Amino acid sequence: MIRAIAERVRQGKRTISFPKGTPVVPDRLRGLPVIDQARCTPGCSRCVDVCPTGAIGLVGQKVSVDIGKCLFCLDCVAACPGGAIGFSQDFRLASGSREALVYSGGEFRPACALEERTRRILGRSLKLREISAGGCNACEADVNVLGTTVFDLGRFGIQFVASPRHADGILVTGPVTANMRFAVMDTYHAAPPPRIVIAVGACAISGGPYIDHKEVSNGVDALLPVDLYIPGCPPHPLTILDGLLRLLGRL
Amino acid sequence: MMSDTKPARMKNAGVLALKDLTLLNIREFEDSVTGSLSAGGRLCALFGMPYRLGNSIMPSADVITLVAAIGHGREGVIEVAATEVKDSYPALTRHLPQANCFEREIAEQWGVRPAGHPWFKPLRFHRCYRPGRDAWTRPLDGEILPCVTDFFRVEGDEIHEVAVGPVHAGIIEPGHFRFQCHGERVFHLEIALGYQHRGVERAVTKGPDKRTLHYMETLAGDTTVGHATAYCQVIEALSGMDVPARAEDIRAVALELERCANHTGDLGALAADVGFLPTSSYCGALRGDFLNMTALICGNRFGRGLARPGGVSFDMDGSRGDDLVERLERTFRGVKGAAELLWETPSVMARFEDTGRLSKRMCRELGVVGMAARASGVEMDVRSEFPFGAYRISRPPVRTWFSGDVYARARVRWMEIEASYEFIRQRIRGLSKGPVMTDAPLEPSPDSMVVSLVEGWRGEICHVAITDQDGRFARYKVVDPSFHNWMGLQMALRDQQISDFPLCNKSFNLSYCGHDL
Incomplete structure (x- = not known):
């Protein structure tokens, strides 16, 4: 017992100060893309050619990155001769609208809060049922990590629950495989309305690397209306937390 | 067909020219794999492909070439052997439990039936890659639903069955578990996967x-x-x-x-x-x-x-x-x-x-x-x-x-x-x-x-x-690695309390998508 208490003291306090303080992120973190349209070489489309998921759009000489498809893999950065594309360390990527994820530089419109009526029903808590539907266990792991002492999701009144009956909504990871389609729909309908749908990761938003496979549905919005998109492959835990807090109007 | 009946040998991440890949007849293939495994080898991979071997490989509509890779840890050598099969062949799993999932995969992907397979069920629940075939003779125009298959059942007084999944209580991947229980005691656990199949x-x-x-x-x-x-x-x-x-x-x-x-x-x-x-x-x-x-x-x-x-x-x-x-x-x-x-x-x-x-x-x-x-x-x-x-x-x-x-x-x-x-x-x-x-x-x-x-x-x-x-x-x-180990978890749960399942499961912590691919 004394040993356990001593160990408790030695392990120390781990909870980060986010959202009050600014969190420390790895210097090589790939967050919101940086697009310098002026550096784009006319007639060049190498970024479009190398992108594994077709995330890059090129209309005339205007480059856009669909961060709902982007794997943040650097293939485009390596291919671009003019250095028009890069990544910042800005982890705030979540959005309530699919269109807003198509980013071509400038200010990014992050997610906004749910409508007042829904927020009033939820009160100060949000209970979510997580469904992995073809997720590779990376998104799942970084959703799970929010429950650790580092992020301490409970302090925001957010909790992942075992039953959809106890949930205010579902959080889906993975491209929604054909073999999980029924289970996703059943779980969704088992949650009482108004129910929220959150798509976490490139797969759940667009199919990710599995776009257009006949075995998947190209993401959850092919089946259900989505309230919050959290991009990344996988999203950094701070990206997910930031998105959830914005949805609740806490940021 | 080559007369050499010895499997080719290679090193980890070494290259073998396909002309040196020994093509055996099914009998020699079975003997070769059985012999290698009893000499301390382990089945690293066994799979089919719709090609025929030769100086250059040729696509084939009716022949599936089976390739086995067997690792010999002590010598650091990987043996590879190949054989050709058509609609059916005698299952290796009859003598070699290691081949169980591999042969079910071959059946599911290519519609080739391993005859006498003792646990013959689909693995991932998708259509055969060769159109018009199905190793389980399921209707070719119907939908294939996940985990719709036979399950092992124990019968008798006071025996009950517990079914869990695909959606579980925690933030984990989906799978379906069936426990055959006598009170708290688990006689057998069967795990059916395939929900994560992404092709x-x-x-x-x-x-x-x-x-x-x-x-x-x-x-x-x-x-x-x-x-x-x-x-x-x-x-x-x-x-x-x-x-x-x-x-x-x-x-x-x-x-x-x-x-x-x-x-x-x-x-x-x-x-x-x-x-x-x-x-x-x-x-x-x-x-x-x-x-x-x-x-x-x-x-x-x-x-x-x-x-x-x-x-x-x-x-x-x-x-x-x-x-x-x-x-x-x-x-x-x-x-x-x-x-x-x-x-x-x-x-x-x-x-x-x-x-x-x-x-x-x-x-x-x-x-x-x-x-x-x-x-x-x-x-x-x-x-x-x-x-x-x-x-x-x-x-x-x-x-x-x-x-x-x-x-x-x-x-x-x-x-x-x-x-x-x-x-x-x-x-x-x-x-x-x-x-x-x-x-x-x-x-x-x-x-x-x-x-x-x-x-x-x-x-x-x-x-x-x-x-x-x-x-x-x-x-x-x-x-x-999960592909080999899921069966291990099922065996480890025999004679355990059903309440020990989460603990046993976590002690293996296997990948669902790694299995389902």
């Missing part, structure tokens, strides 16, 4: 292309570095590339960080499953520290973007190595304290010991790999038996435990964290100088075969590539 192997055929590496990095997200390394070794072998030593060091560091992260997370999860919250909460945070060390190297907590054919994308520049070692030492002290609490707490040990026991003999018969096998006293580790990359120069010692229970699987995890910790520190201190990426061209050689083995944190990862005359993948086979 990876089908999509990788005709590659490599711009998506291939990203499939590899997401095959099993918690094993990103392991699978990406296995794939890079395939491409490098096929292209005859020499990978810079510094890149191999960085890959090995990332692979060991992946091992530490997952083992630490599992120690915490095991603690949580017996209600011991201190270790559970410490390990949750400490696991993240390991992931952040990987992010220090490459910006991504799971190592995405790091390994690329020809080397790695990120160098350990400036003080990055010192920073990493400092963090590693601090985190290691934390894990040591958290793990020691487990062994010192009688209520934890009472639940760990003698729960979910898997015998050494059973491990060998089923072909269980990696940490789970080592916890049953099987001394096997790709890093020592088939050394690759930086492990050719130095490697962590193989850690085993004798008891095969949940305690053994926890204990081996901790011993492996210790070993990896020492290894990472050594590797970073002695980090080779030079570039981290070769500029040799990426040109996979035609009509060739490569078997690439990597010791991922769960165990042996096996990738096999066979190229056509244009150097494209005629077949790319992925075997995640």
Whole structure:
């Protein structure tokens, strides 16, 4: 017992100060893309050619990155001769609208809060049922990590629950495989309305690397209306937390 | 047909010209595989492809070529043999339980029936890749629903069945579990998977292309570095590339960080499953520290973007190595304290010991790999038996435990964290100088075969590539360690309390998507 208490003291306090303080992120973190349209070489489309998921759009000489498809893999950065594309360390990527994820530089419109009526029903808590539907266990792991002492999701009144009956909504990871389609729909309908749908990761938003496979549905919005998109492959835990807090109007 | 009935022999990540791949008749093939396994070999892969062998391989509509890769750990040699089958052949599983899932996969993918297979059920629940065929004679126009199949049933007074999944209580991947119970006692557990099937192997055929590496990095997200390394070794072998030593060091560091992260997370999860919250909460945070060390190297907590054919994308520049070692030492002290609490707490040990026991003999018969096998006293580790990359120069010692229970699987995890910790520190201190990426061209050689083995944190990862005359993948086979080990978990649960299932499950912590592909 004394040993356990001593160990408790030695392990120390781990909870980060986010959202009050600014969190420390790895210097090589790939967050919101940086697009310098002026550096784009006319007639060049190498970024479009190398992108594994077709995330890059090129209309005339205007480059856009669909961060709902982007794997943040650097293939485009390596291919671009003019250095028009890069990544910042800005982890705030979540959005309530699919269109807003198509980013071509400038200010990014992050997610906004749910409508007042829904927020009033939820009160100060949000209970979510997580469904992995073809997720590779990376998104799942970084959703799970929010429950650790580092992020301490409970302090925001957010909790992942075992039953959809106890949930205010579902959080889906993975491209929604054909073999999980029924289970996703059943779980969704088992949650009482108004129910929220959150798509976490490139797969759940667009199919990710599995776009257009006949075995998947190209993401959850092919089946259900989505309230919050959290991009990344996988999203950094701070990206997910930031998105959830914005949805609740806490940021 | 060639008269030589000896299987071809190759090294890990070595190249074999397809003309040297011995084609046996089905009888010789069965004898050869049986003989190799009884001589101490292990089935690393067994798969089919719709091609016929020759000087150049030719697509074939009615013949499926079966290829077996058998690892001989003591000699560090991989034997490969091939045979041709049509609609049916005598199942190897009748004598060799290791072949169970492989033969069901062959049946599901190519519509070839392994006659006499004792556990003949679909594996992933998808349509056959050869149109118009179905090994189970299901209607060809109907939909294939996941886990609609026969389940093993125990009958009798007071026997009851418990069905769980695909959606589980926690944040985990989907699978369907059926328990045949007598009161609290489990007579048998059957696990049916396939919910995560994304069609990876089908999509990788005709590659490599711009998506291939990203499939590899997401095959099993918690094993990103392991699978990406296995794939890079395939491409490098096929292209005859020499990978810079510094890149191999960085890959090995990332692979060991992946091992530490997952083992630490599992120690915490095991603690949580017996209600011991201190270790559970410490390990949750400490696991993240390991992931952040990987992010220090490459910006991504799971190592995405790091390994690329020809080397790695990120160098350990400036003080990055010192920073990493400092963090590693601090985190290691934390894990040591958290793990020691487990062994010192009688209520934890009472639940760990003698729960979910898997015998050494059973491990060998089923072909269980990696940490789970080592916890049953099987001394096997790709890093020592088939050394690759930086492990050719130095490697962590193989850690085993004798008891095969949940305690053994926890204990081996901790011993492996210790070993990896020492290894990472050594590797970073002695980090080779030079570039981290070769500029040799990426040109996979035609009509060739490569078997690439990597010791991922769960165990042996096996990738096999066979190229056509244009150097494209005629077949790319992925075997995640989970593919071997799911049967081990089912056997470990026999005669256990049903309430011990979460604990047993976590002690294996297998990948669903790695199995379902």
